[in-house]
């Protein structure tokens with residue numbers, strides 16, 4: 481079968497999707513891995529896959545994408561890039577927030593199989609979400625597979641010890657085209673999260689400045705910006721004093737050369753643990769009660785400085801009770817075999833299904849989302865700049881700068897005025 485894996489972020493997902501592709505090729509399938517946002521539509525129309533493996537159906541663009549693929553007879557398999565949440569955290573949410581986690585729209589008519597990490601979250605989807613248990617498979621903790629590859633090696637050359645700051649405050653950017661949960665920008669929930677992320681980012685920036693000034697002789701400092709988060713503010717404030725990794729680099733690459741990790745409630749702490757790197761949670765923004773307990777936690781610069789003074793490198797400081805609970809209740813097994821199990825489930829599923837596709841050579845261009853006709857125009861008006869959609873490649877017209885929604889595919893497009901007047905899409 482021809483399988484197209486559509487990968488959401490170039491950092492973590494691509495690395496996992498490449499492992500999954502290798503496992504699927506062992507079953508004799510022809511597999512390609514393509515960028516979902518930048519090449520999703522072209523991949524479907526040019527390569528005409530029998531099967532697509534698609535990210536979580538979390539927004540309108542994704543919903544319409546799987547619906548269209550299903551109408552053409554393509555087998556649609558979803559692989560969730562995130563673990564979801566534990567039962568305890570899920571039960572504490574109101575209905576609105578639950579629906580954001582599970583997917584706002586009922587995508588079950590257009591999705592044949594959904595691959596998730598842990599059994600706990602599979603059960604939550606089965607009970608409260610759109611997919612039934614028979615179409616759900618729990619595969620284990622996808623994100624950690626790269627650390628178990630035989631060729632994966634940590635850099636053990638003699639060098640100055642390095643502290644990596646891994647950010648996680650994407651909500652301050654209001655990048656609505658990324659937000660995993662698809663939170664509407666005008667909701668109370670968004671405002672609440674925005675304030676938390678804003679305060680945490682400010683604390684981080686001022687603390688990193690102080691640490692570099694006072695401890696730059698002992699440590700090298702590096703910064704990794706979370707996928708989907710804008711690097712601009714970090715580059716402006718810290719670019720001259722710390723090394724900022726390029727956006728597209730995967731965490732498994734960055735962690736190879738790191739001795740201490742500072743995060744804000746991230747699965748990176750688990751990745752660090754697998755490499756015996758001690759980690760600290762500074763200004764936790766993760767609402768998950770277990771994940772927020774995985775590393776020693778502080779909300780102040782003084783607290784972080786104290787941790788760093790006492791840290792023993794080469795030794796994980798993970799909370800083992802939490803680590804095991806996380807596997808039981810959230811991630812599923814952390815054993816490097818999630819992609820292997822996923823490939824087995826996919827192959828089994830495909831053997832039981834007869835797939836006949838009828839895919840046109842171009843993705844239909846229909847004006848479906850022209851919800852701001854005052855500002856967004858299909859034909860050029862006086863004072864308009866040219867906007868080109870990164871997803872469907874269609875050109876439309878609006879005032880330069882800010883955010884618009886593509887009238888053809890619904891993707892929110894950001895344009896920064898200044899660097900290129902004719903429109904750079906960010």
Ligand SMILES: [Zn+2]
Nearest residue numbers: 869872886889
């Ligand atoms: Zn578009």
